[in-house]
Amino acid sequence: MSLPSLVPLIGIADVVIGLSLGSRLFLIAVGLSLIFGVLGVLNFAHGGFYMLGAYVTLAVVTSVVDNFWLAAVAGALAVGVVGAVIEFAAIRRLYDRVDADLDQLIVTFGFVLVIHETVRFVWGSGSYSIDPPDVFNFSVSLGGSTFNAYRLVVIGLAVAVLVSLWLFITRTYFGSLVRGTSSDREMASMLGVDVPRLYTGVFFLGSVLAGLGGALSAPLQSTSPALGDQVIIDAFIVVVIGGLGSMSGAFVGAMLIGMMQSLGPQFISAGSIAIPFLAMVIVLLFRPEGLFGGIGE
Amino acid sequence: MVSSDSDVGNKSNRTGDVETNSETRSSVDRRRFLQAAGAGATVALAGCSGGGGDSGPVTLGATYILSGFASLYGEEAERGIEFAQSEINDNGGIDGRDVEVIVRDTEASADTAIQQIRSLVQEDDVDGLFGLDSSGVAQAVAPQVAQLQMPFMITHAATPFVTSPEGEHEDSVGNEYVFRDSNSLAQDIYGAARTAEELDATEWATIGPDYAFGYETWDYFQAYCDGLGVEAEFTAEQFPALATSDYTPFISSILDADPDAVLTPLWGADLTTFIGQAEDAGWFDQIDHTLFSVGMGTDYPSEGSPLPEGEYASTRYDPFVPDTETNNSFREAYYEEYESLPTYNAEGAYRALHLYKQAIESAGSTEADALVEEFTGMEHSGPVGDYELSETNQATVASVWGTVTYDEEWESNVLDPVDRYDAGPDVLSEALGDSDLPTGI
Numbered sequence: 102m103s104l105p106s107l108v109p110l111i112g113i114a115d116v117v118i119g120l121s122l123g124s125r126l127f128l129i130a131v132g133l134s135l136i137f138g139v140l141g142v143l144n145f146a147h148g149g150f151y152m153l154g155a156y157v158t159l160a161v162v163t164s165v166v167d168n169f170w171l172a173a174v175a176g177a178l179a180v181g182v183v184g185a186v187i188e189f190a191a192i193r194r195l196y197d198r199v200d201a202d203l204d205q206l207i208v209t210f211g212f213v214l215v216i217h218e219t220v221r222f223v224w225g226s227g228s229y230s231i232d233p234p235d236v237f238n239f240s241v242s243l244g245g246s247t248f249n250a251y252r253l254v255v256i257g258l259a260v261a262v263l264v265s266l267w268l269f270i271t272r273t274y275f276g277s278l279v280r281g282t283s284s285d286r287e288m289a290s291m292l293g294v295d296v297p298r299l300y301t302g303v304f305f306l307g308s309v310l311a312g313l314g315g316a317l318s319a320p321l322q323s324t325s326p327a328l329g330d331q332v333i334i335d336a337f338i339v340v341v342i343g344g345l346g347s348m349s350g351a352f353v354g355a356m357l358i359g360m361m362q363s364l365g366p367q368f369i370s371a372g373s374i375a376i377p378f379l380a381m382v383i384v385l386l387f388r389p390e391g392l393f394g395g396i397g398e
Numbered sequence: 399m400v401s402s403d404s405d406v407g408n409k410s411n412r413t414g415d416v417e418t419n420s421e422t423r424s425s426v427d428r429r430r431f432l433q434a435a436g437a438g439a440t441v442a443l444a445g446c447s448g449g450g451g452d453s454g455p456v457t458l459g460a461t462y463i464l465s466g467f468a469s470l471y472g473e474e475a476e477r478g479i480e481f482a483q484s485e486i487n488d489n490g491g492i493d494g495r496d497v498e499v500i501v502r503d504t505e506a507s508a509d510t511a512i513q514q515i516r517s518l519v520q521e522d523d524v525d526g527l528f529g530l531d532s533s534g535v536a537q538a539v540a541p542q543v544a545q546l547q548m549p550f551m552i553t554h555a556a557t558p559f560v561t562s563p564e565g566e567h568e569d570s571v572g573n574e575y576v577f578r579d580s581n582s583l584a585q586d587i588y589g590a591a592r593t594a595e596e597l598d599a600t601e602w603a604t605i606g607p608d609y610a611f612g613y614e615t616w617d618y619f620q621a622y623c624d625g626l627g628v629e630a631e632f633t634a635e636q637f638p639a640l641a642t643s644d645y646t647p648f649i650s651s652i653l654d655a656d657p658d659a660v661l662t663p664l665w666g667a668d669l670t671t672f673i674g675q676a677e678d679a680g681w682f683d684q685i686d687h688t689l690f691s692v693g694m695g696t697d698y699p700s701e702g703s704p705l706p707e708g709e710y711a712s713t714r715y716d717p718f719v720p721d722t723e724t725n726n727s728f729r730e731a732y733y734e735e736y737e738s739l740p741t742y743n744a745e746g747a748y749r750a751l752h753l754y755k756q757a758i759e760s761a762g763s764t765e766a767d768a769l770v771e772e773f774t775g776m777e778h779s780g781p782v783g784d785y786e787l788s789e790t791n792q793a794t795v796a797s798v799w800g801t802v803t804y805d806e807e808w809e810s811n812v813l814d815p816v817d818r819y820d821a822g823p824d825v826l827s828e829a830l831g832d833s834d835l836p837t838g839i
Binding site for chain 2: 111112114115118119122221225226227228230240242246247248249321322323324325327328331362363364365366367370371372373374
């Protein structure tokens with residue numbers, strides 16, 4: 102580790118890169134937060150879902166249809182189906198156990214390994230990358246720094262997802278069921294809500310978001326079996342900082358971590374990876390419920 | 399990447415288990431007994447294994463990265479092994495015996511490499527070992543090899559500290575059983591500094607992997623520039639973790655510092671990822687010169703990342719230089735077989751088999767100590783040229799740097815023009831000047 106640069110130069114590209122890193126973190130963290138907020142399940146396999154989204158997108162765009170957007174939708178939906186099947190086949194059986202939290206943790210961790218090894222079996226252990234869609238694959242030069250225009254698309258889509266989710270949760274009938282069930286599952290059940298189906302639906306939605314995050318990130322990173330492990334840790338930091346169960350918290354937390362990841366190397370040449378952890382420790386010490394602690398906000 | 403520190407931790411744990419199981423006895427006596435018994439068993443195994451036998455095939459054990467971010471290196475080494483194996487076996491074998499090679503995956507992990515090496519020696523009774531792609535892994539493996547009393551010919555991992563005798567520097571782990579037939583980081587980076595001498599660049603930066611190899615590359619480069627009197631300022635450095643999927647924050651940080659030139663020891667899929675993302679960020683328009691110290695290990699095979707033309711790269715072996723009959727015929731035959739030029743990892747592995755052949759035939763035995771004696775100070779000639787294994791068991795091969803140029807005939811990037819710098823002990827020692835870094839040769 103070297104001495105920190107005393108006068109770091111922060112360019113517009115650093116900010117755009119930070120926000121795009123934050124955007125992809127938001128897409129994975131908001132699903133993680135939603136599932137925890139409603140189902141009370143801390144889904145360790147969420148990083149695997151993100152990775153799977155990237156792989157399916159890569160596979161579709163290279164071997165099925167040469168259209169990134171269709172491939173991204175296919176990636177997100179495929180991961181949603183995988184998530185729903187996992188919830189239906191395994192996690193659902195654990196809700197009423199005495200040590201449900203521990204059992205859920207172990208089962209979802211088991212799926213981390215299953216997804217990881219499946220990906221290795223199907224696609225090998227090497228890494229893959231694809232170009233951004235042609236229409237956005239050009240460099241933007243602003244203030245002496247350069248970034249790929251596709252990053253702006255990812256940022257825009259993350260904001261669109263935030264707004265859509267907020268409208269969905271606050272303005273739709275299904276959203277009111279989700280909010281009601283997350284507040285009091287038994288009461289919702291007594292009022293006729295089909296809680297198991299609702300849970301599967303929420304798990305599907307959370308998984309789709311993770312898959313979408315992986316799909317949209319595929320052109321910005323190399324995709325390898327290590328991807329899921331890397332991103333799940335960052336996603337946990339995001340939801341701890343933002344507040345478990347809070348959508349706006351996930352957004353703000355993700356953008357904060359994204360900016361730390363982007364600007365960290367300006368201040369410290371090695372070990373900048375530790376800065377988000379430090380931020381998490383500070384939040385846990387002084388505001389343990391997170392910056393936006395609460396459910397369904 | 400698992401560092402040697404973690405291995406120390408693991409060893410302590412294993413010792414701890416033994417002590418826990420022997421509460422009623424003197425744990426020290428028990429431990430000594432087990433150590434002695436273990437060492438005795440190891441020696442007995444080595445003695446009654448292929449080492450003492452003179453019939454049946456000669457069996458060698460190889461460890462490379464065959465999965466993950468740097469699997470391409472292992473695949474290339476496997477080609478070199480296969481090529482040498484058929485060449486040797488089709489021409490009378492080693493003293494009339496066929497050679498067999500058991501190749502194992504280290505997964506770029508020191509723990510895995512150590513398990514594989516122990517298994518190769520203790521279960522597969524190999525006559526000798528070679529391989530290794532990662533400096534961090536090599537540093538952890540070297541002391542284990544001494545414990546197993548089995549010669550190990552490193553063919554790729556470049557840290558100078560494995561051929562720097564233990565005690566010379568705090569990180570030195572060299573010992574009589576560890577040899578290297580390829581050039582070390584100390585030799586390679588000497589060539590980088592000589593290249594820097596010729597460039598119109600004053601401000602230098604680096605982006606390298608966040609483990610020993612990345613830091614050592616930068617330390618040696620600065621020391622050589624200082625020792626050779628290169629007018630250079632070192633203005634920025636970034637060390638992202640291995641297998642980083644997104645280098646853009648680090649790239650952006652280097653671009654903000656706006657150096658004239660950058661030396662990068664990124665390798666494997668990390669290099670592929672870096673080059674793609676650096677191109678997107680306008681790196682090669684803004685930075686005048688980029689020096690890739692591990693670039694040509696992945697450039698020939700189609701799956702690798704072609705380095706941008708006009709930039710500089712080094713190689714531990716060049717398929718066109720030296721222009722000798724041995725090198726030319728190796729290149730032609732290899733190309734005919736695999737339709738790509740031989741990378742340095744293929745050549746290093748290829749040569750390891752020939753080094754074992756020479757040592758076994760000269761000793762008339764496959765006994766480990768006899769092989770160690772033969773390797774010590776051995777003179778050898780291969781595609782890489784003529785060289786000897788130095789006092790510290792390091793091959794006195796040249797440092798090779800050149801300009802990346804696409805060659806129509808071979809449909810591949812090559813180094814042209816290319817320079818070979820003599821990188822023997824005296825040259826390196828003088829170039830390191832007042833630095834306390836070891837030459838490793």
